[in-house]
Amino acid sequence: MPFGLPPARPFRFVYQDESGEAVRSSHRNFVVGLLRVRDRAPIRDAIAGVRQREKFLNEMHFSKLSPFRERVYIEVFRAVRKVKREFVFSAIVVRNNLIDISRFSGKRHLAYNFFTKLLLQNRATWVENAIVFTDAKLRIKEDNFFDYLQSDINLTLSRTVIRKVESIDSKSDDIMQLTDLLVGCANNMSPGHACGDRKTGLRKIAQEIGLIHRSDLWIWRPRNR
Numbered sequence: 001m002p003f004g005l006p007p008a009r010p011f012r013f014v015y016q017d018e019s020g021e022a023v024r025s026s027h028r029n030f031v032v033g034l035l036r037v038r039d040r041a042p043i044r045d046a047i048a049g050v051r052q053r054e055k056f057l058n059e060m061h062f063s064k065l066s067p068f069r070e071r072v073y074i075e076v077f078r079a080v081r082k083v084k085r086e087f088v089f090s091a092i093v094v095r096n097n098l099i100d101i102s103r104f105s106g107k108r109h110l111a112y113n114f115f116t117k118l119l120l121q122n123r124a125t126w127v128e129n130a131i132v133f134t135d136a137k138l139r140i141k142e143d144n145f146f147d148y149l150q151s152d153i154n155l156t157l158s159r160t161v162i163r164k165v166e167s168i169d170s171k172s173d174d175i176m177q178l179t180d181l182l183v184g185c186a187n188n189m190s191p192g193h194a195c196g197d198r199k200t201g202l203r204k205i206a207q208e209i210g211l212i213h214r215s216d217l218w219i220w221r222p223r224n225r
Contacts, residue, residue, distance in 0.1 A: 010128035011036040011088070014120065014162075015179040017135055019062070019187035022099065022111040029190045032115045033091035033183035036127055040175060042086050046079035047174040059170065060177040062184025065198050073181060074205055080178060081209050089179075089211070091186040092119040092218045100222075113145045119218065120161075121153055129163045135176060136167040185212050191219065 015037065020030035037043065051057065056072045065073070080087075092115050104110035120132070132149070146165035153161050170176040185203040189212070206212045 008126050009038045010126050010130075011038055012128070012130050013037040013040060013175075014127060014130050014132045015134075015176050016116060016120075016132060017176065017179045017183045018112060019183045022094070022096065022108045028097075029093050029095055029187060030112075031091050031093050031183055031187040031190060032112065032119055033089065033179060033186055034119055034123060035087055035089050035175065035179040035182065036123070036130075037087045037175065039086050042083040043080055043175055043178070046083055047076055047178065050075045050079050051174075060174075060181055062181050062188075062199065062202075065196075065202065070198060070202060073202055076178065076181070077206050077209055077211055081211060084210065089182045089186075090119065090123045090216050090218070091183060092220050093186065093190040094220045098220075098222055113149075115220070117149055117152065118220075120149070121156060122218070124153065124157055124161050127161050129160050132162055132165040133173070133176060134165065134167050135170045135180075137170070182206070182212055186217055189214065189217065 013036075015035040016032065017035075018030065018032050020028075022030045050072060054072050054075065056068075058069075060069075060073060060076065094111075094115055099111060101108070101111065104114065120127075146167075150162040150165055168176060170180065184199070185206045188199055188203040189207070203212075
């Protein structure tokens, strides 16, 4: 740490989401993303302000993009950019043709579990005693994964990275919805991904204003390739 600078504030919350499907031939990639958050209040206030101005009450999803939603999402991106100090986004991009599903007992949800743990384990800097939130609709909660994720990462890194893991309904949490938008942008940015012009345009705006960078993407490759 440079002399005279205060220590970085720790991340106390981590939001996890996915885009694409593992081991599906129709999906070139799947992506697991993490939004590490220091203080949630400024992010929530920024999004709430956009919702009020635009009179937008629906859930935000990257997969749902009308002209009105596009305008709202862009305004959300601009609003949260002003409080960017409170969060950091990262993602792991996995090509489906590089996955040997037999390593996961033929179960796709075990692949999601593995890459979620791998990403969090390698992006745990300044994550301290954090609550990890996942969307209640996601697959990673199977096979007692929440308990395993917490205990394994804390043991591997020899400190309390995770205090607990919870699933939440994304409809009730704007930060989880922001995570969905950024994970969708990450998938759109990933090599070989085909997507509509409107979604690509939204992703480019997220890049231009500094919410997501190519350096935020870990393009995973197996060690033997």
